[in-house]
Amino acid sequence: MRRAKDAARSIGLLSDAQKREALQAIASAIAGAADEIIAANADDLRRGRDAGLSEALQDRLSLDESRVAALAAAVREISVLPDPVGRVLDRRTLPNGVALTKVSVPFGVVGAIYEARPNVTVDITALALRSGNAVVLRGGSAAASSNAAIVSVMQQALASVGVDPGAIQTVDPFGRDGARALMTARGLVDVLVPRGSADLIRTVVAESTVPVIETGAGVVHIVLDETAPLEWARDIVVNAKVQRPSVCNAVETVLIHRAAADRLVPAVVEALVSNGVTVHGDETILELAGQGVPATEEDWEAEYLSLDVAMRVVDDLDAALDHIRRYSTQHTESIITMNEANAARFTAEVDSAVVMVNASTRFTDGGEFGFGAEVGISTQKLHARGPMGLAELTSAKWIARGAGQVRG
Amino acid sequence: MRRAKDAARSIGLLSDAQKREALQAIASAIAGAADEIIAANADDLRRGRDAGLSEALQDRLSLDESRVAALAAAVREISVLPDPVGRVLDRRTLPNGVALTKVSVPFGVVGAIYEARPNVTVDITALALRSGNAVVLRGGSAAASSNAAIVSVMQQALASVGVDPGAIQTVDPFGRDGARALMTARGLVDVLVPRGSADLIRTVVAESTVPVIETGAGVVHIVLDETAPLEWARDIVVNAKVQRPSVCNAVETVLIHRAAADRLVPAVVEALVSNGVTVHGDETILELAGQGVPATEEDWEAEYLSLDVAMRVVDDLDAALDHIRRYSTQHTESIITMNEANAARFTAEVDSAVVMVNASTRFTDGGEFGFGAEVGISTQKLHARGPMGLAELTSAKWIARGAGQVRG
Missing domain, CATH: 3.40.309.10 (Aldehyde Dehydrogenase; Chain A, domain 2)
Incomplete structure (x- = not known):
């Protein structure tokens, strides 16, 4: 988490073009490492079958050549979306001449907790990086080998274009302790997005001290x-x-x-x-x-x-x-x-x-709404509501410019 | 909490004029009940002195005629601020003709946890009602008599103009259990604002399952x-x-x-x-x-x-x-x-x-920034950052209008 926080500093200052380049490097690296990723995924599938994982979960977990190609394509699509950082959200001039501008900035470090879906590893990383954030992942033990392979490929891709690979972190090697550390890393992780079953979401909401964006169930x-x-x-x-x-x-x-x-x-x-x-x-x-x-x-x-x-x-x-x-x-x-x-x-x-x-x-879908990518659909009322796009992975900062003004 | 949630339905549908009228009724009622409020405050001060409350805290707790007049004046000021509900935040038309509008809506129920400051009881209630929210208050035992008197006066004022008095609730009679119930009332309380010491804020952040907006310390x-x-x-x-x-x-x-x-x-x-x-x-x-x-x-x-x-x-x-x-x-x-x-x-x-x-x-102040009123200064990155005005007490809702469209 400390490593991600450090990396967030440089990631947050990358230009639009640099972030695009980084994502394109990741897309190419994933496509190029398809064999390696599929081999790691086969390990997970073998363990899953031995552990009696349901057919539906096995299907969600499984990666073949066309699915790996789809992962790379999704990253490429995210890479060409407009940069959500640096938008002017408000502007006002105080009577004394101090000029205020509210601009969108990255959160810093985005955490994600999800289950047995290697595609989320890629999606959420691409979305986080596109919006200038570092990411800490907890993908669950069922997909541990797949996620480890994917994370390593993505980290190498970042390094290859001169971007700090520390911007992609995983707590999977630390199991449940890692998940707990992620949920309580207030001050190091700025926002946590749980994706998965109602049970998973309930647990994250109950145990987190880090602010959570709930992506909820739909009755x-x-x-x-x-x-x-x-x-x-x-x-x-x-x-x-x-x-x-x-x-x-x-x-x-x-x-x-x-x-x-x-x-x-x-x-x-x-x-x-x-x-x-x-x-x-x-x-x-x-x-x-x-x-x-x-x-x-x-x-x-x-x-x-x-x-x-x-x-x-x-x-x-x-x-x-x-x-x-x-x-x-x-x-x-x-x-x-x-x-x-x-x-x-x-x-x-x-x-x-x-x-x-x-x-x-x-x-009700980020793609249908024209957001280009979807982080999830928020059913809470704080910060984001409904389909969340890249803009929902940013916060804001007020910048004040004066010429010596003091408060009367 | 259930009572506040029920009241939130009708409060959220009040017109701008009705909300203004309700706040003006509250302002008049507070001014008119100054003697009663000051007498209740004297009880708190007596208990505070006996319990060895510090001079500074006694001063924050204490109400006299001019302070009660200031409470009423603050409510009147909030009553004439622009209605933050119903603003169009985004608008888009899908290629198939479905028209989307994102509008600001009240959160529903706003919770507040604070200490020994009767003025927060009035401020946060006025801010919550102006933005169409019901409120659940936890003001702490040191100000229990003052807060009970103020809440009762405000509830009667709502009833006098035909607004559901259930929109103002307090958990103070239930002590620490009340505070705990408020912090874990996920689904009934939509957002919780702690105001007070760093310790208080830490506790609320750690124990709440309700989303919290942290109004933090300033080094x-x-x-x-x-x-x-x-x-x-x-x-x-x-x-x-x-x-x-x-x-x-x-x-x-x-x-x-x-x-x-x-x-x-x-x-x-x-x-x-x-x-x-x-x-x-x-x-x-x-x-x-x-x-x-x-x-x-x-x-x-x-x-x-x-x-x-x-x-x-x-x-x-x-x-x-x-x-x-x-x-x-x-x-x-x-x-x-x-x-x-x-x-x-x-x-x-x-x-x-x-x-x-x-x-x-x-x-760095809501008043200086031109917000007219200040809920607090958010030092977190989710939902609100920096001085929070009435707009930060609203969420959003997407409204979609179609003519039979289905997804292809």
């Missing part, structure tokens, strides 16, 4: 209001559930206004089922649709991340807002409506990072 | 560079030390370039001493000035908050930057110089909330 809702056009309702619900069910912006619960239930439920459920979705419905849903399985309390709380969806008929917009207040994780909610007053109430009263009218929740 | 430096004009050097150092020594933006250490020491030290030290300041100097300082007391390692770390200052001769700008890196609390540093290259290096390399050239560090 995402779509409300089909009384006036929802059938086609929009059906297309948006199917898209939000089916296009990529495993991600946090996929819809998990659909709430239908009672006055629109007869009109909407049969067609929406039919469209979902024909796309392989299991509908967990309340009694009215099951009656009207003639298919589906009964929903229980657990279904309203579920972040399925699978081809399952909960559906419930609500009496009115107030009941929908109550349900959302109770079960939402404040990630993304959308209402399908032609009623402008209801749209306005929904956007004002729903307290989520992204609140939508007549659009698919799948748009 | 503030002024560097007198080789080219510093004598008059600026002397006037700025004296102003920064003497004008109000007890506050965090007062200078604590002055570093003097060796090549300017003969020229600057005698006059600067003489001006300080004639203003009642004790100079803790290194050997060269004491020799050149012919007065002062020897500085030890502890002096470089000291936040005196008194008429004391540490002074040290350094070989060059690099040595000054090294000293600052080691001892600064990253609050405010200023350089006095006519050398533009050194000014540029200083503003680029010093990693503090406010970095100044040729101005007094006393300008």
